[in-house]
Amino acid sequence: MKLVGKTALVTGAASERSIGWGIARELALEGADVAVNDIAPSEALDARAEELAAMGRRSLAVSADVTRPERVEAMFAEVVQALGHIDIVVSNAGIIRWQHFLDITPEELRAVVNVNIMGTVNVCRAAATHMIRQGNGGRIIINSSVQSDVQFPITPVYGATKKAMHTLVGALALELAPHRINVTHIAPGWVRSPLNDISPELQTPEGVEAQRRVIPLRRDGHIDEMGRAVVYLASSDGDYVTGSSIRLDGGLAISKYSL
Amino acid sequence: MGMRMKTDLSGKVALLAGPRDHNLEGAGAALMAEGAGIVLAETLEEVRYAVERQPRIDIAVVNAGWRKAGDFLALTNDDWADALYANFEVPVFMMQAIARKMIAGKQGGRIIVLAGIEGMLPFSGQSATGTSLTMIWSIARMAAIDLAPHGITVNIVAPGWTNQSAFSALPGETQAHILAGIPAGRAGSGQDVGAAVLMFATPAAGYLTGVILPVDGGYVLSRSDGRSMLER
Ligand SMILES: NC(=O)c1ccc[n+]([C@@H]2O[C@H](COP(=O)([O-])OP(=O)(O)OC[C@H]3O[C@@H](n4cnc5c(N)ncnc54)[C@H](O)[C@@H]3O)[C@@H](O)[C@H]2O)c1
Numbered sequence: 001m002k003l004v005g006k007t008a009l010v011t012g013a014a015s016e017r018s019i020g021w022g023i024a025r026e027l028a029l030e031g032a033d034v035a036v037n038d039i040a041p042s043e044a045l046d047a048r049a050e051e052l053a054a055m056g057r058r059s060l061a062v063s064a065d066v067t068r069p070e071r072v073e074a075m076f077a078e079v080v081q082a083l084g085h086i087d088i089v090v091s092n093a094g095i096i097r098w099q100h101f102l103d104i105t106p107e108e109l110r111a112v113v114n115v116n117i118m119g120t121v122n123v124c125r126a127a128a129t130h131m132i133r134q135g136n137g138g139r140i141i142i143n144s145s146v147q148s149d150v151q152f153p154i155t156p157v158y159g160a161t162k163k164a165m166h167t168l169v170g171a172l173a174l175e176l177a178p179h180r181i182n183v184t185h186i187a188p189g190w191v192r193s194p195l196n197d198i199s200p201e202l203q204t205p206e207g208v209e210a211q212r213r214v215i216p217l218r219r220d221g222h223i224d225e226m227g228r229a230v231v232y233l234a235s236s237d238g239d240y241v242t243g244s245s246i247r248l249d250g251g252l253a254i255s256k257y258s259l
Numbered sequence: 260m261g262m263r264m265k266t267d268l269s270g271k272v273a274l275l276a277g278p279r280d281h282n283l284e285g286a287g288a289a290l291m292a293e294g295a296g297i298v299l300a301e302t303l304e305e306v307r308y309a310v311e312r313q314p315r316i317d318i319a320v321v322n323a324g325w326r327k328a329g330d331f332l333a334l335t336n337d338d339w340a341d342a343l344y345a346n347f348e349v350p351v352f353m354m355q356a357i358a359r360k361m362i363a364g365k366q367g368g369r370i371i372v373l374a375g376i377e378g379m380l381p382f383s384g385q386s387a388t389g390t391s392l393t394m395i396w397s398i399a400r401m402a403a404i405d406l407a408p409h410g411i412t413v414n415i416v417a418p419g420w421t422n423q424s425a426f427s428a429l430p431g432e433t434q435a436h437i438l439a440g441i442p443a444g445r446a447g448s449g450q451d452v453g454a455a456v457l458m459f460a461t462p463a464a465g466y467l468t469g470v471i472l473p474v475d476g477g478y479v480l481s482r483s484d485g486r487s488m489l490e491r
Pocket of ligand 1: 012015096145192
């Protein structure tokens with residue numbers, strides 16, 4: 001086990017089909033105590049924390065809207081109070097909207113930017129502040145997307161927020177390196193989480209099949225596969241990794257046409 | 260000075276949108292020198308007004324010119340809100356209004372976005388500026404896909420150290436440090452930016468779209484300042 005004695009917080013982890021949950025569970029399997037967050041209290045979020053407890057870990061369900069800095073600060077205080085310290089923070093909460101460039105509305109643009117950029121900024125700021133105060137380094141890992149490498153015209157705002165994670169992660173990694181805080185991101189391709197349930201491209205069996213065919217490995221990614229990459233980045237295996245990303249997309253980013 | 264390619268833009272209307280800085284002025288000068296008529300619109304409202312009033316817009320230069328340096332932990336959420344508004348939201352809706360006008364005019368068009376190289380590679384002290392600039396060039400490239408069938412190209416010019424007066428005002432030591440990172444060995448100017456903008460605006464450039472072109476004397480090519488690691 002690679003993370004015994006470590007504590008972690010994962011945002012946006014309420015659904016059992018979510019990437020956040022895959023990450024939380026893999027961290028716990030390696031021995032970490034884990035707090036799971038989502039935007040509001042829910043039975044689902046409590047159930048996630050109970051599953052972690054059943055694995056023998058200390059765990060915690062902490063709801064907070066990550067776009068609200070005062071809520072994020074209160075959440076970190078609660079996590080540190082309950083678990084003693086915070087070593088690994090995974091900024092995973094994110095939302096998507098589907099609309100072509102000419103159809104973007106200010107409301108949709110602001111919603112996506114607010115969660116994907118400001119939510120990440122709020123979580124990263126609180127994480128860095130706590131980790132610097134603790135003086136033991138730490139790991140901040142952002143869940144971006146394959147869209148940090150290739151964007152799609154049907155999700156231009158989402159793609160912009162994810163592309164920008166390279167720049168944000170790079171700047172944070174540079175500034176936080178003296179504190180031994182490594183900052184990285186993972187870039188998942190297609191995962192059948194609730195996020196994609198209303199994707200206009202995936203509403204028919206043909207749509208799902210078409211999606212599969214642009215992926216060289218011919219399948220969706222599994223949430224535990226995303227979690228394993230986070231374990232790598234969060235553990236001593238990832239000691240020398242900062243300012244970079246791991247793409248987990250079955251080859252989606254390298255394939256132009258359906259195969 | 261020597262031979263000069265003839266690029267006639269007379270009769271074309273060029274809209275210069277966003278904050279008027281050295282880069283936008285360089286773009287305007289280059290387009291005007293080739294005969295384009297210039298319309299200035301600094302704010303989103305002014306762009307919408309210009310789009311309504313002008314009979315046509317052939318070329319638009321949209322400047323994402325907001326910058327603020329500061330450590331991530333020192334930047335406030337107001338700073339972030341400013342960055343995301345000025346460098347992303349406003350230019351997105353400027354481009355959208357301009358694109359709709361160009362589509363209605365059925366004559367195609369050229370949109371050129373100015374977004375500094377802070378959006379191309381990370382710098383410490385530039386998290387908000389860099390993040391917002393990456394966002395605008397990313398979305399400009401998706402706009403390029405959707406607007407291509409209408410004969411509209413969208414390209415990005417990414418200025419490096421092109422603010423001559425700001426550069427000259429720096430202490431000599433800082434200037435030397437920056438120059439060591441620029442293979443061309445000099446700071447650039449609005450004129451350098453104008454030349455790149457003009458290139459994308461010319462009739463010959465109709466097959467170029469979604470390009471991000473750094474105008475930086477080679478600054479982004481390497482993280483090295485030009486000396487070998489052993490010489491340091
Ligand atoms: N599913 C995919 O194919 C895919 C691919 C690449 C990247 N991602 C990214 O993975 C991350 C996780 O998404 P997912 O696919 O597991 O979908 P998901 O919808 O199951 O998970 C996202 C969670 O974030 C929560 N959330 C939204 N706004 C929030 C806020 N303001 N504060 C706190 N929580 C908030 C949601 O309630 C949700 O539970 C997102 O950042 C997403 O962009 C997903």
